[in-house]
Amino acid sequence: MKRIFACMAALAMVAGGAAVAQNAVAQNYPSKSIRFLVGYAPGGGTDIMARTVAAKLTESLGQQVIVDNRPGANANVAAEIASKATPDGYTVMFISVSHAISRPLYKKLGYDLVRDFTPLINVASVPMFVVVPPSSSPKTVADLITLAKSKSINYASSGDGSPEHIAAELLKGMAKIPMTHVAYKGGAPGALALISGEVQAGFNTAPVAVPHIKSGRMRALAVTSAKRNPALPEVPTVAESGVPGYDMIVWYGAILPAGTPAVAVNRLNTDINKALKLPDVQQRLASLGADPLGGSAAEFGTYIKAEITKYTKVVVDSKLQQQ
16 A cells, blocks of 8 residues: 555656646747657748748747758658757647658658647648749640650659659649659749759749749649639639649648647747738738648647558558558
Protein backbone atom coordinates (compact mmCIF):
# COMPACT_ATOMS: atom_id res chain seq x y z
CA MET A 1 0.00 0.00 0.00
CA LYS A 2 2.84 2.38 0.87
CA ARG A 3 4.26 1.81 -2.60
CA ILE A 4 0.88 2.57 -4.21
CA PHE A 5 0.52 5.79 -2.21
CA ALA A 6 4.06 6.78 -3.15
CA CYS A 7 3.28 6.27 -6.85
CA MET A 8 0.08 8.29 -6.52
CA ALA A 9 1.98 11.07 -4.81
CA ALA A 10 4.59 11.08 -7.57
CA LEU A 11 1.89 11.29 -10.23
CA ALA A 12 0.26 14.15 -8.38
CA MET A 13 3.57 15.98 -8.27
CA VAL A 14 4.01 15.50 -12.04
CA ALA A 15 0.47 16.74 -12.70
CA GLY A 16 1.05 19.66 -10.38
CA GLY A 17 4.29 20.49 -12.16
CA ALA A 18 2.53 20.42 -15.52
CA ALA A 19 -0.15 22.75 -14.17
CA VAL A 20 2.51 25.15 -12.88
CA ALA A 21 4.22 25.08 -16.29
CA GLN A 22 0.90 25.79 -18.01
CA ASN A 23 0.24 28.71 -15.66
CA ALA A 24 3.72 30.09 -16.25
CA VAL A 25 3.17 30.00 -20.00
CA ALA A 26 -0.25 31.60 -19.61
CA GLN A 27 1.16 34.47 -17.56
CA ASN A 28 4.28 35.14 -19.60
CA TYR A 29 3.69 33.92 -23.15
CA PRO A 30 5.28 35.11 -25.29
CA SER A 31 8.31 36.39 -23.39
CA LYS A 32 10.89 36.01 -26.16
CA SER A 33 11.19 35.75 -29.93
CA ILE A 34 9.35 33.01 -31.83
CA ARG A 35 10.89 30.97 -34.64
CA PHE A 36 8.96 30.07 -37.79
CA LEU A 37 10.69 27.08 -39.41
CA VAL A 38 10.25 26.90 -43.20
CA GLY A 39 11.52 23.88 -45.09
CA TYR A 40 12.13 25.70 -48.36
CA ALA A 41 14.42 28.42 -49.68
CA PRO A 42 13.36 32.09 -49.38
CA GLY A 43 10.93 33.27 -52.05
CA GLY A 44 8.81 30.12 -52.33
CA GLY A 45 5.11 29.89 -51.52
CA THR A 46 5.54 28.53 -47.98
CA ASP A 47 8.16 31.18 -47.24
CA ILE A 48 5.94 34.00 -48.53
CA MET A 49 3.02 32.83 -46.36
CA ALA A 50 5.23 32.47 -43.30
CA ARG A 51 6.69 35.97 -43.71
CA THR A 52 3.26 37.52 -44.25
CA VAL A 53 1.99 36.01 -40.99
CA ALA A 54 5.26 36.64 -39.11
CA ALA A 55 5.14 40.37 -39.79
CA LYS A 56 1.66 40.68 -38.26
CA LEU A 57 2.42 38.45 -35.28
CA THR A 58 5.48 40.53 -34.46
CA GLU A 59 3.11 43.48 -34.10
CA SER A 60 0.34 41.72 -32.16
CA LEU A 61 2.53 39.63 -29.84
CA GLY A 62 5.10 42.30 -29.10
CA GLN A 63 7.92 39.85 -29.80
CA GLN A 64 10.01 39.25 -32.91
CA VAL A 65 8.80 36.39 -35.10
CA ILE A 66 11.80 35.19 -37.09
CA VAL A 67 11.56 33.06 -40.23
CA ASP A 68 14.24 30.35 -40.26
CA ASN A 69 14.65 28.73 -43.69
CA ARG A 70 15.99 25.16 -43.57
CA PRO A 71 15.58 23.76 -47.10
CA GLY A 72 16.21 20.12 -47.89
CA ALA A 73 14.53 16.77 -48.60
CA ASN A 74 11.23 18.36 -49.65
CA ALA A 75 10.97 20.24 -46.33
CA ASN A 76 11.39 17.05 -44.31
CA VAL A 77 14.69 18.26 -42.80
CA ALA A 78 12.94 21.24 -41.22
CA ALA A 79 10.00 19.11 -40.09
CA GLU A 80 12.32 16.69 -38.30
CA ILE A 81 14.03 19.61 -36.55
CA ALA A 82 10.65 21.00 -35.51
CA SER A 83 9.43 17.62 -34.24
CA LYS A 84 12.35 17.51 -31.80
CA ALA A 85 12.10 21.15 -30.67
CA THR A 86 11.08 22.03 -27.12
CA PRO A 87 7.25 22.17 -27.04
CA ASP A 88 7.03 25.60 -25.43
CA GLY A 89 5.29 27.65 -28.13
CA TYR A 90 8.48 29.27 -29.42
CA THR A 91 9.00 26.98 -32.42
CA VAL A 92 6.33 26.96 -35.14
CA MET A 93 6.61 24.86 -38.30
CA PHE A 94 5.06 26.25 -41.46
CA ILE A 95 3.88 23.40 -43.66
CA SER A 96 2.05 22.84 -46.91
CA VAL A 97 0.20 20.05 -48.63
CA SER A 98 3.64 18.58 -49.44
CA HIS A 99 3.88 17.34 -45.84
CA ALA A 100 0.65 15.38 -46.23
CA ILE A 101 2.10 13.95 -49.45
CA SER A 102 5.38 13.01 -47.75
CA ARG A 103 3.59 10.76 -45.25
CA PRO A 104 2.84 8.05 -47.86
CA LEU A 105 5.63 9.07 -50.27
CA TYR A 106 8.61 8.17 -48.09
CA LYS A 107 8.90 4.82 -46.33
CA LYS A 108 11.25 6.28 -43.74
CA LEU A 109 10.72 9.75 -42.26
CA GLY A 110 12.35 11.15 -39.16
CA TYR A 111 9.00 12.37 -37.87
CA ASP A 112 5.28 11.61 -37.94
CA LEU A 113 3.04 14.48 -39.05
CA VAL A 114 0.18 13.41 -36.77
CA ARG A 115 1.94 11.88 -33.76
CA ASP A 116 4.78 14.41 -33.39
CA PHE A 117 2.88 17.65 -33.90
CA THR A 118 0.03 19.74 -32.54
CA PRO A 119 -2.09 21.42 -35.25
CA LEU A 120 -2.19 25.21 -35.11
CA ILE A 121 -4.04 26.72 -38.09
CA ASN A 122 -4.76 26.39 -41.80
CA VAL A 123 -3.51 29.69 -43.23
CA ALA A 124 -4.29 29.90 -46.96
CA SER A 125 -4.78 27.96 -50.17
CA VAL A 126 -3.53 28.65 -53.65
CA PRO A 127 -3.63 27.03 -57.05
CA MET A 128 -0.58 26.32 -59.16
CA PHE A 129 0.11 27.56 -62.66
CA VAL A 130 1.46 25.55 -65.57
CA VAL A 131 4.11 27.88 -66.96
CA VAL A 132 6.67 28.04 -69.75
CA PRO A 133 9.37 30.56 -70.72
CA PRO A 134 7.85 33.47 -72.67
CA SER A 135 9.94 32.62 -75.76
CA SER A 136 8.76 29.00 -75.94
CA SER A 137 6.29 27.82 -78.56
CA PRO A 138 3.40 26.37 -76.47
CA LYS A 139 0.57 28.85 -75.93
CA THR A 140 -1.87 26.37 -74.36
CA VAL A 141 -1.81 23.13 -72.38
CA ALA A 142 -2.90 21.36 -75.57
CA ASP A 143 0.22 22.76 -77.28
CA LEU A 144 2.39 21.53 -74.40
CA ILE A 145 0.86 18.05 -74.62
CA THR A 146 1.50 17.93 -78.35
CA LEU A 147 5.10 19.10 -77.86
CA ALA A 148 5.73 16.56 -75.08
CA LYS A 149 4.60 13.76 -77.35
CA SER A 150 7.07 14.81 -80.06
CA LYS A 151 10.21 15.67 -78.05
CA SER A 152 11.74 15.39 -74.60
CA ILE A 153 10.55 18.02 -72.09
CA ASN A 154 11.98 18.74 -68.66
CA TYR A 155 9.81 20.35 -66.00
CA ALA A 156 10.80 22.02 -62.72
CA SER A 157 9.34 21.49 -59.27
CA SER A 158 10.31 22.54 -55.76
CA GLY A 159 11.42 19.00 -54.88
CA ASP A 160 10.64 15.29 -55.02
CA GLY A 161 7.14 14.71 -53.76
CA SER A 162 6.35 18.43 -53.71
CA PRO A 163 2.90 19.68 -54.75
CA GLU A 164 4.38 20.81 -58.06
CA HIS A 165 5.79 17.34 -58.63
CA ILE A 166 2.46 15.69 -57.86
CA ALA A 167 0.58 18.21 -60.06
CA ALA A 168 2.86 17.44 -62.99
CA GLU A 169 2.60 13.68 -62.48
CA LEU A 170 -1.19 13.98 -62.43
CA LEU A 171 -1.08 15.85 -65.74
CA LYS A 172 1.31 13.27 -67.20
CA GLY A 173 -0.99 10.44 -66.18
CA MET A 174 -4.23 12.06 -67.29
CA ALA A 175 -2.84 13.37 -70.61
CA LYS A 176 -0.68 10.28 -71.16
CA ILE A 177 2.49 12.23 -71.94
CA PRO A 178 6.16 11.79 -70.99
CA MET A 179 7.98 14.60 -69.15
CA THR A 180 11.19 14.47 -67.10
CA HIS A 181 11.14 15.79 -63.55
CA VAL A 182 13.91 18.14 -62.37
CA ALA A 183 13.74 18.83 -58.62
CA TYR A 184 14.96 22.10 -57.12
CA LYS A 185 15.28 23.19 -53.48
CA GLY A 186 12.16 25.33 -53.42
CA GLY A 187 9.69 27.10 -55.66
CA ALA A 188 11.86 30.17 -56.21
CA PRO A 189 14.93 28.25 -57.53
CA GLY A 190 12.63 26.22 -59.78
CA ALA A 191 11.06 29.40 -61.13
CA LEU A 192 14.48 30.89 -61.88
CA ALA A 193 15.47 27.70 -63.69
CA LEU A 194 12.42 28.06 -65.92
CA ILE A 195 13.06 31.75 -66.57
CA SER A 196 16.69 31.04 -67.50
CA GLY A 197 15.70 28.24 -69.87
CA GLU A 198 17.16 25.33 -67.88
CA VAL A 199 13.78 23.57 -68.15
CA GLN A 200 10.97 23.79 -70.70
CA ALA A 201 7.99 23.83 -68.31
CA GLY A 202 7.17 24.44 -64.69
CA PHE A 203 4.45 23.98 -62.10
CA ASN A 204 4.63 26.88 -59.66
CA THR A 205 2.36 27.96 -56.83
CA ALA A 206 0.48 31.22 -57.34
CA PRO A 207 2.59 33.28 -54.88
CA VAL A 208 5.72 32.36 -56.84
CA ALA A 209 4.29 32.40 -60.35
CA VAL A 210 1.90 35.36 -60.40
CA PRO A 211 4.52 38.15 -60.08
CA HIS A 212 6.65 36.54 -62.83
CA ILE A 213 3.62 36.04 -65.08
CA LYS A 214 2.52 39.64 -64.62
CA SER A 215 6.05 40.90 -65.33
CA GLY A 216 6.28 38.82 -68.52
CA ARG A 217 9.10 36.58 -67.32
CA MET A 218 6.82 33.53 -67.55
CA ARG A 219 3.89 32.58 -69.74
CA ALA A 220 0.94 30.95 -67.98
CA LEU A 221 -0.73 28.15 -69.91
CA ALA A 222 -3.30 27.18 -67.27
CA VAL A 223 -4.22 27.19 -63.60
CA THR A 224 -4.47 23.85 -61.76
CA SER A 225 -7.61 24.58 -59.72
CA ALA A 226 -11.15 23.70 -60.78
CA LYS A 227 -11.98 27.40 -61.21
CA ARG A 228 -10.07 30.29 -62.74
CA ASN A 229 -8.09 32.41 -60.32
CA PRO A 230 -9.06 36.08 -59.71
CA ALA A 231 -5.42 37.17 -59.82
CA LEU A 232 -5.22 36.08 -63.48
CA PRO A 233 -8.81 35.54 -64.64
CA GLU A 234 -7.81 35.33 -68.30
CA VAL A 235 -5.81 32.13 -67.70
CA PRO A 236 -7.93 29.00 -68.28
CA THR A 237 -7.97 25.95 -66.03
CA VAL A 238 -6.18 22.74 -67.00
CA ALA A 239 -9.61 21.09 -67.14
CA GLU A 240 -10.81 23.72 -69.61
CA SER A 241 -7.69 23.15 -71.67
CA GLY A 242 -8.36 19.59 -72.71
CA VAL A 243 -7.77 17.59 -69.50
CA PRO A 244 -11.27 17.29 -67.97
CA GLY A 245 -11.44 16.49 -64.28
CA TYR A 246 -8.00 17.87 -63.47
CA ASP A 247 -7.98 19.77 -60.14
CA MET A 248 -5.26 20.40 -57.56
CA ILE A 249 -4.58 23.17 -55.04
CA VAL A 250 -1.92 23.83 -52.41
CA TRP A 251 -2.65 24.76 -48.80
CA TYR A 252 -0.33 26.31 -46.25
CA GLY A 253 -0.64 25.95 -42.50
CA ALA A 254 1.23 25.94 -39.22
CA ILE A 255 1.88 23.27 -36.61
CA LEU A 256 3.74 23.03 -33.29
CA PRO A 257 5.73 20.28 -31.58
CA ALA A 258 3.47 17.79 -29.80
CA GLY A 259 2.87 18.75 -26.19
CA THR A 260 2.90 22.50 -26.74
CA PRO A 261 0.78 24.09 -23.96
CA ALA A 262 -2.78 24.89 -24.96
CA VAL A 263 -2.39 28.50 -23.89
CA ALA A 264 0.34 29.01 -26.51
CA VAL A 265 -1.69 27.19 -29.18
CA ASN A 266 -4.76 29.30 -28.43
CA ARG A 267 -2.86 32.61 -28.39
CA LEU A 268 -1.12 31.93 -31.70
CA ASN A 269 -4.31 30.62 -33.31
CA THR A 270 -6.28 33.68 -32.18
CA ASP A 271 -3.67 36.16 -33.41
CA ILE A 272 -3.17 34.46 -36.77
CA ASN A 273 -6.94 34.34 -37.33
CA LYS A 274 -7.09 38.07 -36.61
CA ALA A 275 -4.16 38.73 -38.97
CA LEU A 276 -5.88 36.86 -41.80
CA LYS A 277 -8.87 39.19 -41.50
CA LEU A 278 -6.80 42.38 -41.84
CA PRO A 279 -7.52 44.24 -45.11
CA ASP A 280 -3.84 44.63 -46.04
CA VAL A 281 -3.16 40.92 -45.48
CA GLN A 282 -6.21 39.94 -47.54
CA GLN A 283 -5.12 42.32 -50.28
CA ARG A 284 -1.60 40.90 -50.20
CA LEU A 285 -2.87 37.31 -50.45
CA ALA A 286 -5.35 38.18 -53.21
CA SER A 287 -2.58 39.79 -55.26
CA LEU A 288 -0.75 36.45 -55.07
CA GLY A 289 -3.80 34.42 -56.04
CA ALA A 290 -4.25 33.06 -52.50
CA ASP A 291 -7.40 32.61 -50.40
CA PRO A 292 -7.08 33.18 -46.62
CA LEU A 293 -8.50 30.32 -44.55
CA GLY A 294 -8.08 30.34 -40.77
CA GLY A 295 -10.19 28.37 -38.32
CA SER A 296 -9.52 26.35 -35.19
CA ALA A 297 -6.55 24.10 -34.42
CA ALA A 298 -8.89 21.10 -34.15
CA GLU A 299 -10.35 21.76 -37.60
CA PHE A 300 -6.86 21.89 -39.08
CA GLY A 301 -5.97 18.59 -37.42
CA THR A 302 -8.98 16.91 -39.01
CA TYR A 303 -8.09 18.44 -42.39
CA ILE A 304 -4.49 17.20 -42.22
CA LYS A 305 -5.65 13.63 -41.63
CA ALA A 306 -8.08 13.84 -44.57
CA GLU A 307 -5.32 15.16 -46.84
CA ILE A 308 -3.00 12.31 -45.84
CA THR A 309 -5.72 9.83 -46.81
CA LYS A 310 -6.30 11.63 -50.13
CA TYR A 311 -2.65 11.74 -51.19
CA THR A 312 -1.91 8.22 -50.01
CA LYS A 313 -4.19 7.10 -52.83
CA VAL A 314 -2.50 9.45 -55.34
CA VAL A 315 0.99 8.23 -54.39
CA VAL A 316 -0.02 4.57 -54.51
CA ASP A 317 -1.90 4.92 -57.82
CA SER A 318 1.02 6.83 -59.40
CA LYS A 319 3.61 4.38 -57.99
CA LEU A 320 5.67 7.26 -56.59
CA GLN A 321 6.60 5.81 -53.19
CA GLN A 322 10.30 6.23 -52.45
CA GLN A 323 12.69 4.63 -50.00
